[in-house]
Amino acid sequence: MVRGKTRMRRIENPTNRQITFCKRRNGILKKAFELSVLCDAEVALIVFSPAGKLYEFASSSTLETMERYREYWKDVQVDHTLEEKIIQHLKEDAAEMTKKIEAMEVAKRRLSGEGLELCTNEELQQIEQQLERSMSKVRSRKMQVFKKQVGQFKEKEKSLEAENATLREKLGIRRSQEPSEEIAMAASTNSRQDSDVETELFIGQPLGRIKRTQPLK
Structure with a gap:
């Protein structure tokens, strides 16, 4: 025989209600005992009957x-x-x-x-004063940036002047060496000209005597 689904509501008949209570009480106590033994759980169950009687179960102590x-x-x-x-x-x-x-x-x-x-007049004055303070700070910072840039430009200018001075010194040494080189080249040219010997051969009387250029008639 198939049991029907029990509706979850209070049982009106006192006898049926007491019978159901006893059955389900024993069932829930049994389930609590099984849960404590099988799962090693600490379980404490307290049930009061409609008449106020206490039923309890505890795995250790309630x-x-x-x-x-x-x-x-x-x-x-x-x-x-x-x-x-x-x-x-x-x-x-x-x-x-x-x-x-x-x-x-x-x-x-x-x-x-x-x-x-x-804004009220006082608030506007406060805003104006705040803007003036902000502008003063901005101008001060701007001057600091300008001074820093000017210092950097001056340092760069000094380095460029030093490089130019070094280049001028090098060019001055070369120019001072150029005239001596020209003199040496001219002297070598003259010596070559002086060392050239005329090798033209003359036939006849020496210079200072009458040189026969035509036969006697």
């Missing part, structure tokens, strides 16, 4: 298991409380940072000349 249960929930509650505090703190920090960012955005727009319609 009181020890209940105390362990209380300690567990204390730790869990502490953890939850700590997490809630951390989350709340983070939310407050995020809200504060959002306000600071919004204030910075407003100040930035005002410094750029936007959103000045709702």
